Structure formats: structure tokens, C-alpha cells
Amino acid sequence: MKIEILFEDNYIIVVNKPNKILIHNSYYARNIKEATLLDLLKEEFQENYYPIHRLDRKTSGVLVLAKQKKYVAVFQKLFNSNSIQKKYLGIVRGFIETPCTIKSPVKHPDTKLYKDAETLCEPILNKQLDIAVHPYQTSRYSLVRLKPATGRMHQLRIHMNKISHPIVGDYKYGDRFHNRMFENELNCDNLFLHAHSIHFEHPLTKEKLDLYADLPLNWLKIFEKFSWQFEF
Template structure:
């Protein structure tokens, strides 16, 4: 599997992470034996890289890594100070009619303590299909832009479920009937959550970085079948 390189300089590499690839081995994914993103990049670039932030295994899109371990804290400070703008795209069940600010607290999986979390959800496109999905004789979907203002684990997936607009392909927080319909009707099995872009001022060079990640193949299938433009 070749990883798409979106940006590279002497300090960092920004990649387009595929669906269903772990960034690195972890306790939570101890049963998954597939090659990690770090393994794949080491083989591809002959470099040991260090992730600055997280993406869920099932989520695709923009990920920033550094070339030296000591640079991680320098880049992470951009996240800590909200100096980075991250944008995600999602396909969700139901219609999202207006911009929403979702502020439900999210539980930390280690401490079990709920922490404040905030996500902006912006509707982009919607469609109603004459395809029955239990318990209805039709089905509705929205394309949304998601702007996380905090960085809790599974935050976007949890927040969309909280407003009854779960992300398609989410088997933990989503709707199994709609997930199954996408599998059967469109042969799409992946999570429809994609880290679309990232913008920040380079913490060492001070130049502006603005990177977008191309969408996975499943998205092209759905955009074509739904006649959505993006």
C-alpha cells in the first residue's frame, strides 16, 4: 500500500491516511495485526516518523508527522493553542438543515472522566432516496463539514450520534441498517469520515501551510450515484 504524501519539508511530512490503517500499535487495537501507517511510511520513505495528532483507524485523511521526535512538541503546541484549523467531511443519516454547534461532553476512555467538547457541523448537500431502510420506506442523507474545536477521542463520531445524525459506516456509534444499505446498494464498507484539510503557520519556518487530502474511492462512488458536486 502506497501512502499519498501531501507535503514534506525538513521538519515534517503530511500524508493522506487511508481508511482502516492504524497510525501505530496500541492497547486499544492490540488484536489488529496489519501493518501500521508508521510501518508503511518507514518502508516507503526510509524514515522513522512521529505523529503529531491522532486519526481513528477507520478515518481517512490529513495527518501530520515530524521527522525528529523533538519536533513533535513544537507542532503539538499549535493544536494546544488552537492555531491549527482542521476540517472534516462526513456523510450522515438524515437531513442536517442548519449549522449546529454540538457541545456534549465526551468521555475519556482511560480516565472515564467526561471532558468538554465542541464541534461545528455545517450542512453542504442532502438527498432523499427511494430505498427502504428500516423502519422507513425511504432514506435520507447529508454531506456535512465538521470543524472540531476540541480534540477528544471519537469526538466527531460521538457528536453526530448525539444529534441522531450518525456517520455512515460507523459500526460503533452508527446505524447498522443504513451501514448495511450502503454495503448492499453501493458496495461501500468504509467509514464516511475524512480529514479533508489542515491549515497552520509552520512553527519553525513561519510559512503558511494549507493542505487538502483527496477523497477515498468510496466517496467518488457515492458522489456519482447521489449526483453531488464538491
């Protein structure tokens, strides 16, 4: 699998991570044996890279990696100080008509402690299908833009479930009936959460970076079936 490179300099490499690919091996994904993103990059470029932030295995999109371990902390300071703006796209259950801000604590899986978390959700498009999904005779979906103000694990997935608009394809926090419909009727079984863009000032070169990751093919297939047209 060839990994798309969005940006590269002497310090970092920014890639468009495919969905269903782990960034690296971890305790939480110890049963998954497929090659990780770091494995694929090593195979392609014969280099080791060091993730600066994280994306879930089933989330696709923009990911920043350092070329040397010593640069990780330099870039992580941007995340810790909210100097990096990340924007995601999601397809969720139901119609969302107006922007909303979700402020709800998220529990850390290790410490079990709750930490404050905040997400801005902006509706873009919606679609009603004449396909019955329990308990209704039709099914409704929205394309949304999500802007996390904090970076908790699974934050966006938990927050969308919190407002009863879970992300399609989320088997942990989502709606199994809608997930099953996407599988059986639309032939799509992945999580519809995509890290679409990232914006920050490079801490070493001072270059202002605005980087965008194209949507995966399965997203384009849904856009075609939903007759959605939108310039990102």
C-alpha cells in the same frame, strides 16, 4: 500501498492517510495485525516518523508527522492552543438543513472522565434514496463539513450520534441499518469521515500552510451514485 504525500520539509511530512489503516499499534487495536501507517512509511522511505496528532483507523485524510521526535512537542503546542484549524467531511444519516454547534462532553476511554468538547457542523448537500431502511420506506443522507474546536477521542463520531445524525459506516456509534444498506446496496463498508484539510502557521519556518487531502475512491463512488457535485 503507496502513501500520498501532501507536504514535506526538513521538520514534518504531511500525508493523506488511507482509511482502515492504523497509525501505529496500540492497546485499543491490539487485535488488528495489518501493517500500520508507520510501517508503510518506513517501508517506502526507509525513515521513522512520529505522529503529531491522531486519526481513527477508519478515518482517512490529512495527518501530520514529525521527522524527528524532538519536533513533536513543538507542533503539539499548536493543537493544544487551538492554533490549528482542521476540517472534516462526513456523510451522515438524515437531512441537516442548517449549521449547528454541538457542545457536549466526551468521556476519555482511559480516565473515564468527561471533558468539554465542541463541534461545528455545516450542511453541504443532501440526498434521498428510494431504498427502504428500517423503519422507513426511503433513506436520507447529508454531506456535512465538521470543524472540531476541541480534540477529544472519537469526538466527531460521538457528537454526530448525539444529534441523531450518526456518520455512515460507524459501527460503534452509528446506525446499523444504514450501515448495512451501504454495504448491501452500495457496496461500501467503510466509515465516511475524512480529514479534508488543515490550516496552520509552521512554528519553525513561519510558513502558512493550507493543505488538502483528496477524497478516497469509495467517496467518489458515492458522489457519483448520489449525483453530488461540489468543489472542495
